[in-house]
C-alpha cells in the first residue's frame with residue numbers, strides 16, 4: 001500500500017499538500033531507467049550538456065519569483081532570503097554549464113622513472129554512473145543545483161531525493177530540468193519512506209552518494225553505502241572572530257547577517273562569536289542595538305528578517321540549548337523569547353567554553369559571545385568541536401590572519417566577512433564531522449567522476 005505524507009507551512013501551519021512516498025517498485029524502475037540514461041549521457045557531447053544547462057539557468061531565472069515563494073512557503077525562510085537563493089541557484093547552473101566544457105585531463109610521458117619509457121599516458125575524466133543526490137531543507141534549490149548541475153555536467157545519471165518538506169519546489173525544479181533538455185532517463189525524483197533509505201543507500205545500481213545534511217543521516221548513509229564514493233556536506237559550528245582592530249559596525253552587521261538570516265539555519269552560520277576584550281563592550285552594544293531592530297514575523301513580507309524555524313520540534317531543541325547555557329551561568333543580552341516555531345534572535349553573554357551552545361551545532365538564531373584577551377587562548381576553544389566547516393575574522397592584521405588560517409580546523413577562513421561567505425565556484429566543504437570532499441562546481445564534477453588512462 002502506498003504510504004502518504006502531508007506538509008504544512010512552518011509559519012502558519014496551513015496545509016501545503018499531501019504526497020505519496022515512492023514505492024520500492026517505483027524506485028527499482030527509476031534506477032533501471034537511470035542505468036539506460038548512462039548510455040544516453042555517453043552519447044551526449046559536452047557542448048550539448050552545456051547548452052542544456054544554460055537553458056535550465058534561463059528557466060530558473062524566468063521562474064525565480066514563483067520558486068522563491070514556494071521555498072518560503074515550504075521552509076519559512078524569508079522571501080528576500082529565498083530570492084537570493086534563486087540568484088545563487090542560477091549562478092550555480094551557469095557555472096555547471098561553463099565547467100561542462102572544461103572537463104579536461106592531461107597527457108604524461110612515461111619516462112619520468114626507469115624503465116617505463118616510450119609511452120604516453122592520456123588521462124581522461126569519466127562519469128561514475130548513477131549519483132544519489134540528497135538535499136537538506138534550508139536551501140532546497142541552490143543545494144540541489146550544486147549536485148544536479150555538476151553531476152549532469154560530468155555525464156552522470158541522477159536520482160534526486162530532497163527533504164520531504166521541499167517536495168513541491170523540487171518537483172518544479174525537476175520539471176524545469178526536463179523542459180531544458182535533461183532526459184527523464186538521466187534525472188529522476190524520488191521520495192522513499194525512511195524505512196527504505198538504508199536499502200536504497202546500499203543499492204548496487206547507485207555508484208555514488210552526494211549528500212548534504214546532518215551527522216545522524218550521514219552516519220546511516222556511510223554505514224549502508226559500503227565502497228560507494230561519498231561526497232558529504234554536513235554540519236558546522238563556525239566561529240566569527242572580532243579582533244581589536246576590527247571595523248566594529250561592519251563586524252556587527254556581518255554577525256547579524258551570518259547568524260540571524262534564515263533564522264540561523266545555515267551550515268555556515270556564525271554559531272559562535274569570539275570578541276577581543278578591548279572592543280567587547282562597544283561591539284556588544286552595537287550588535288544588541290542592531291539586532292533588537294530586526295523584524296521578526298511573516299516570512300512572505302519583504303521587511304521580515306527572521307521567520308520561523310522549520311518546525312516546532314526544532315524550536316523546542318533550540319530553546320533547550322539556550323536554557324542549558326543559562327543554567328551554566330550564561331546571561332541574556334537579547335531574546336530568549338519564543339512563539340510557536342519562532343525563536344527570536346538571541347544573544348548570550350558569559351557563556352562557558354564547555355557549554356553545548358559552544359561545542360554542538362545550534363541550528364537556530366542563537367549567538368553566544370565569548371570575550372578573549374589573547375588569540376592563542378581561543379584556538380583550542382574554537383577547535384574543541386566535532387565540526388570544522390568555515391570561519392570568519394574581522395581584522396587587518398595579516399600575521400594573526402595567517403596564524404589562524406594555519407591553526408583553525410576549517411575548510412575556509414573568510415577575512416573581514418562572516419563564516420557564511422560562499423560563492424558558487426569556490427571549493428566548499430569542511431574537515432572532521434563537517435564532511436568529506438568538496439563542492440563548488442569544478443570540484444564537485446571531479447568528485448562525481450573518475451580518471452581513466454589510455455597508455456599509448
Ligand SMILES: NC(=O)c1ccc[n+]([C@@H]2O[C@H](COP(=O)([O-])OP(=O)(O)OC[C@H]3O[C@@H](n4cnc5c(N)ncnc54)[C@H](O)[C@@H]3O)[C@@H](O)[C@H]2O)c1
Pocket residue numbers: 134135136137138139143161162163164197198201212213214215216217218220221233234235236266267268361363434435
Ligand atoms: N555543509 C553543507 O553544505 C550544509 C548545507 C545545508 C545544511 N547542512 C546541514 O544539514 C542539517 C540540516 O538539514 P536537514 O535537517 O535537512 O538535515 P537532515 O540530515 O535531517 O536531512 C537531510 C536530507 O537527508 C535525508 N535523509 C535523512 N536520513 C537519511 C538516510 N538514512 N539516508 C538517506 N537520506 C537521508 C533527508 O530526508 C533530507 O533529504 C544541519 O546539520 C546543517 O548544518 C549542511
Ligand SMILES: O=CCS(=O)(=O)O
Pocket residue numbers: 138139142143265266267268422
Ligand atoms: O547551509 C548552507 C547553505 S549554502 O550557503 O551552502 O548554500
